Amino acid sequence: MRIGYKLAAEAFGPKELVRQAVAAEQAGLDFVEISDHFHPWLDNQGHSPFAWTVLGTIAAKTERIGLATGVTCPTVRYHPAIIAQAAATLALVSDGRFTLGVGAGERLNEHVVGPGFPETVPGRHERLREALEIIRLLWRGGYQSYEGKHLTLADARVFDLPDELPPIAVAASGKASAELAGELGDGLFATEPKAHVVSHYTAAGGDGPRYAEVPMAWAEDPHTAAQAALETSRWALTGWKVMSELPNPVNFAAASATVREEDVLGKFACGSDVDRYVEVAQPFADAGFDHLVMQNAGPDPDGFLEFFQRELGKRIRSLAPG
Numbered sequence: 001m002r003i004g005y006k007l008a009a010e011a012f013g014p015k016e017l018v019r020q021a022v023a024a025e026q027a028g029l030d031f032v033e034i035s036d037h038f039h040p041w042l043d044n045q046g047h048s049p050f051a052w053t054v055l056g057t058i059a060a061k062t063e064r065i066g067l068a069t070g071v072t073c074p075t076v077r078y079h080p081a082i083i084a085q086a087a088a089t090l091a092l093v094s095d096g097r098f099t100l101g102v103g104a105g106e107r108l109n110e111h112v113v114g115p116g117f118p119e120t121v122p123g124r125h126e127r128l129r130e131a132l133e134i135i136r137l138l139w140r141g142g143y144q145s146y147e148g149k150h151l152t153l154a155d156a157r158v159f160d161l162p163d164e165l166p167p168i169a170v171a172a173s174g175k176a177s178a179e180l181a182g183e184l185g186d187g188l189f190a191t192e193p194k195a196h197v198v199s200h201y202t203a204a205g206g207d208g209p210r211y212a213e214v215p216m217a218w219a220e221d222p223h224t225a226a227q228a229a230l231e232t233s234r235w236a237l238t239g240w241k242v243m244s245e246l247p248n249p250v251n252f253a254a255a256s257a258t259v260r261e262e263d264v265l266g267k268f269a270c271g272s273d274v275d276r277y278v279e280v281a282q283p284f285a286d287a288g289f290d291h292l293v294m295q296n297a298g299p300d301p302d303g304f305l306e307f308f309q310r311e312l313g314k315r316i317r318s319l320a321p322g
Helices: 014-026 051-061 080-093 121-138 175-184 195-203 222-237 249-255 261-267 274-287 301-317
Strands: 002-007 031-034 066-069 098-102 144-147 152-156 168-171 187-190 210-218 269-271 291-296
Touching: 002 014, 002 301, 014 031, 014 051, 014 301, 031 051, 051 066, 051 080, 080 098, 080 121, 080 152, 098 121, 121 144, 121 152, 121 168, 121 175, 168 175, 175 187, 175 195, 187 195, 195 274, 210 222, 210 274, 210 301, 222 261, 222 269, 269 274, 274 291, 274 301, 291 301
Parallel strands: 002 031, 002 291, 031 066, 066 098, 098 168, 168 187, 187 210, 210 269, 210 291
Antiparallel strands: 144 152
16 A cells, blocks of 8 residues: 655645655655645635646655646646646656646636636546547657647657656546546546446556545544634535536635534544544545545644654555455
8 A cells, every 4th residue: 555645735835835745755655646726625725836846846855755646637727738748857857756647627727728617527538538648649759740629739749758657647536537547547546435436447457556535634633623624625525526617716615615523524534543544544445546645634734744654654554455
């Protein structure tokens, strides 16, 4: 079991995210994963720096820890040619420590440019397929062109390519996206412990790492932890159909206004009881995920990292399907 730490780019500024990544390496985490957003989920989170600049700085200030986007949408706000170039460069400056996590996106981040976010899920999946084909094409080297239903590439070349290309982990929440991950990705990325998503991924030929984010909030007591998560992360309880569709933080504030502390306690591991953290993480191991991301929504990142190093890490690493 490989264990990562989620860098919450919606909740912290760029220098603090770099500091947390360095601390995560010192605490023994295997990788850090950063959200690639234009907006935070809620205005009171207050941040949303450019993920690629942060990752490049982390690469320069760390030696061992892996880096990943969790996840980038390479179809609207970015053209896939730009992501192909960015990922290749990051793989070079990190000495091969980078994993490109990609997904179909959320309206929150993608509606801000161009024609806006595609209205239908099949249309988003079509665009993601074309984007992956373009990225793979450019990573072959040489000048390349592509004409798809939604995306085009005209006589483009990525000049700086690493000897070993970065793996691509594709986000999935259902059958269609899991099959896409198995067909065109090198790994799977998910936010819920759904065994059927892993099954569809492997049935489509996927045999790479399987990433999942585990919701938790560290503080000395569960109430303090849950209140912090309620203030900044209650959007996580709205479900993917809501999370992918709302356009602005104010909409998420309204949609999550009825979330209660007991709802947070039911989903998140809150407080400092190791057994509760294991209880929340176990379903992800049971579902077949082997790269677990510690998504800490608590008020004290350093306290969580100390807790991980002192108590939690050994227990989480030993998880196996039940």
